[in-house]
Amino acid sequence: MGSLEKLRLLRKIISQNGGLFKSIYKLWRFDTLKDGKYMGCDSYGNRYYENPYYVIGSSRWVEYNDSVRIEYDASQVTPEWYGWLHYRTDRLPCEDEAKLFIKGCCWTQCWLQKHEENPSGTALAFYPYSTTRPHITIWDGIHFL
Numbered sequence: 206m207g208s209l210e211k212l213r214l215l216r217k218i219i220s221q222n223g224g225l226f227k228s229i230y231k232l233w234r235f236d237t238l239k240d241g242k243y244m245g246c247d248s249y250g251n252r253y254y255e256n257p258y259y260v261i262g263s264s265r266w267v268e269y270n271d272s273v274r275i276e277y278d279a280s281q282v283t284p285e286w287y288g289w290l291h292y293r294t295d296r297l298p299c300e301d302e303a304k305l306f307i308k309g310c311c312w313t314q315c316w317l318q319k320h321e322e323n324p325s326g327t328a329l330a331f332y333p334y335s336t337t338r339p340h341i342t343i344w345d346g347i348h349f350l
Contacts (some may be wrong), residue, residue, distance in 0.1 A: 231268075234275060239266060243295055247283045248320075253290065265290055280323035 218240045222228040224334060232238050241256035241264075250270035257264055269277035280288060285298035298304055307313050324330050 218299075235268065241266070244289075245286075245299065247286050247298075249281060249283065251281065251286070253286055261292065265292070280321055283320050 218238050218272055219228045221240045222238055228238055230289070238253065239256065239259070241254035241259075244253045244255050244265075246252050246275060252268045253265070254268065254288050255265045267282060267286070269281060273281070288294045289297060294301065307317070
């Protein structure tokens, strides 16, 4: 691939990503610039793309919603898109009849929970209550607590 071909490809990627400033922002946010076909969006506003000319394992990717800025996490990918993103299926969630049936059935809606991201490391994380006595006693300088 010649240098002119590389420059033409760079220009195409920059224009597809919304111009120079948006490309720099996307490069800062995701550490990469890619060009690909828009495949869809999930309920959280994450956008999914594919470029079959890239190597398998990096030909499908997600661009997280702009509202999370740089605080994105892999647990923000919904289960509908997880299988497609990790090459378990080539069907998009809107093309998969089984997923559409489960989502549309009123019987399953009563027991299916809404997808939530993993809250570990935040104030919403689960901390179990301990019923055992501590093995270490704390001394505050006057008496033991």
